[in-house]
Structures are given as C-alpha cells and as structure tokens.
Amino acid sequence: DTAVSQTPKYLVTQMGNDKSIKCEQNLGHDTMYWYKQDSKKFLKIMFSYNNKELIINETVPNRFSPKSPDKAHLNLHINSLELGDSAVYFCASSLARGRGYNEQFFGPGTRLTVL
Amino acid sequence: DQQVKQNSPSLSVQEGRISILNCDYTNSMFDYFLWYKKYPAEGPTFLISISSIKDKNEDGRFTVFLNKSAKHLSLHIVPSQPGDSAVYFCAARNSGGSNYKLTFGKGTLLTVNP
Numbered sequence: 001d002t003a004v005s006q007t008p009k010y011l012v013t014q015m016g017n018d019k020s021i022k023c024e025q026n027l028g029h030d031t032m033y034w035y036k037q038d039s040k041k042f043l044k045i046m047f048s049y050n051n052k053e054l055i056i057n058e059t060v061p062n063r064f065s066p067k068s069p070d071k072a073h074l075n076l077h078i079n080s081l082e083l084g085d086s087a088v089y090f091c092a093s094s095l096a097r098g099r100g101y102n103e104q105f106f107g108p109g110t111r112l113t114v115l
Numbered sequence: 116d117q118q119v120k121q122n123s124p125s126l127s128v129q130e131g132r133i134s135i136l137n138c139d140y141t142n143s144m145f146d147y148f149l150w151y152k153k154y155p156a157e158g159p160t161f162l163i164s165i166s167s168i169k170d171k172n173e174d175g176r177f178t179v180f181l182n183k184s185a186k187h188l189s190l191h192i193v194p195s196q197p198g199d200s201a202v203y204f205c206a207a208r209n210s211g212g213s214n215y216k217l218t219f220g221k222g223t224l225l226t227v228n229p
Contacts, residue, residue, distance in 0.1 A: 004158070031215055043159070043204065043219040056216055090158050094215060102147050102208060104217060106158030 003027050004107035006091050012113045013081060021076045021110045023091030031055075032074035033092040033104065034066060043090065049074055050096050081114045088112070118142045119207050121220035129228055134192040136223050138205030141186065145207040149217070150179060150190045153202045162203075163190070195227045 004025045013019055025032065033056070034046040048056035049068040063079045078085060091107040120139045128134045138148075146167040151159035165172040165179045165188065172179050178191045192199055205220040 033215075041202075041221050043222075045216050045218075048215060050215070058216075092158075096215070102149065102164060102210065103161045104215075105161065106151075108156070108158045 004091055004093055004105050006089075006107040006110050008110060009108060010111050010113075012115065014115055015081055015083060017081050018077070018079045019081060019112070020078070021089055021091075021112070023074050023076070023107055025072055025091075025093040025105070025107075027093055027105060029093035029095055029105070030071050031094050031096045032068065032071075033094075034074065034076050035090040035092060035106075037088040037090065037109075039087070047074075047076075078112075081112075083114050086112055086114045116141075117221075118145075119205055119218050119220040121203075121205055121223050123223050124221070125224040125226070127226045127228060128195050130197055131194045134190075134195045134199065134225055134227065136190040136192075136203050136205075136225065138188045138190075138220055139186060140188075140207050142207070142209070142218070143186070144209040145218075147208050147210050148179070148181060148188050149206045149208075150177075151204040151206060151219075152199075153204060153222070159204055192225075195225075197227045197229050200225060200227050 007022045031050045033048045037043045046060045047066040052068045065077045068074045088109045090109045092104040094104040149164040150162040152162045153159040163177045181188045202222040204222045206217045
C-alpha cells in the first residue's frame with residue numbers, strides 16, 4: 001500500500017517537449033512538495049503546496065508549473081524541456097502542523113532524461 | 116550557498132562496529148534536524164530527528180547528537196549491519212518559518228561490510 005506514489009518512474013524525452021509527472025499521497029497529509037536531485041546529488045526544494053495553495057516557489061524557471069487539483073495530488077508539468085532538466089524528481093508530503101509535522105514522506109522518484 | 120554540509124561523501128565500516136555520520140550547518144535559524152536514509156532507485160525514508168532543545172535522541176540502534184554551539188550533528192549507528200548500507204542525508208528546517216522547507220546536505224554513502 002504505497003504512501004506516496006509517482007508516475008512515471010522513468011521518463012526519456014527529447015529537448016523541447018512538454019511532459020508531466022504525477023504524484024499522489026494516501027497519508028491524509030495537507031502539504032506536498034516537489035524536490036529535484038541533480039547530478040551533484042543535492043536534493044533541492046522546488047515547490048510546496050498546502051491545501052492546494054502554493055507556499056514555496058524556489059526560483060524555479062516558469063517552464064515548471066505545479067498543479068494541485070486536491071490535497072492528495074500534486075502534479076508537475078514541464079514545458080520546453082532542456083538538457084539541464086535531466087534529474088531525479090521526488091514528490092513528498094507532510095502534515096502542516098501537529099505531531100510529526102516536520103517529517104516529510106517521499107515518493108520513489110521519477111528519473112527524467114532529456115536527450 | 117550550502118547551509119547544510121556533509122563533508123564525507125562516503126564511509127566504510129565493518130559489520131558490528133559503530134558508524135558515525137557527520138553534518139554541519141551554517142544557518143542559526145535552523146531548529147529541527149532530520150536524518151533520511153536512501154537506497155538506490157528509492158525515495159529517501161525518514162530515520163530519526165532531533166529538536167534544537169535537545170542534544171540527543173535515541174531510537175534503537177540509531178542515535179543523533181546535536182551540538183548547537185558548534186552547529187554540528189552526528190548520527191551514530193551501532194551495531195552497524197549490512198542492511199544499513201545506503202546514502203544518508205542530513206536535513207534541517209526553521210520551524211518558525213512561514214513555510215515547511217527542508218534544506219538537505221549532499222549525503223554520505225555508508226557501506227557496511229560483512
């Protein structure tokens with residue numbers, strides 16, 4: 001019973017294409033995140049949504065657009081893909097407050113390769 | 116600017132011995148620290164955490180120590196087991212901040228040899 005799931009797990013595409021990555025959590029959390037792990041292995045926050053409202057946007061190019069249709073889903077759409085977008089993208093979720101709110105639960109990652 | 120630093124990219128220990136993974140931070144506003152463990156092709160999984168009001172937190176074989184004055188924390192695993200072989204990420208946050216951002220270190224690859 002997967003807590004945070006992402007699809008697809010692997011994505012290979014050409015430069016200039018538009019692609020989406022989907023994320024769903026069944027933990028009842030109200031905050032969701034997208035992280036990027038680049039070739040240098042740093043895990044960096046990109047976006048965070050709380051109750052479908054954008055609360056973190058870490059200077060990400062506007063080719064990246066997150067969309068949260070409801071609290072359990074946070075999708076990432078990327079327009080005009082570039083070579084530098086190749087990375088592993090992780091979705092995560094957490095509670096906004098209360099016991100354990102600092103702990104974020106991660107999905108398995110989506111490895112994006114732009115050719 | 117790296118606000119969370121894990122200066123050892125890798126560490127190798129023998130099974131049964133102690134593993135000590137280190138983490139330094141520069142942002143004095145950080146008041147909550149977490150360790151995550153990551154296996155290849157999987158997402159990071161939460162391991163243990165510590166609030167800045169404490170200097171030690173223990174959970175089974177895992178203990179995290181925090182030295183606020185030195186802005187340093189460490190994760191001790193004892194005894195180490197081959198299944199502990201993974202990348203360990205240190206993360207920190209400012210709980211009083213208006214968002215829920217975690218800042219991660221670059222990770223340390225731990226290899227436990229049988």
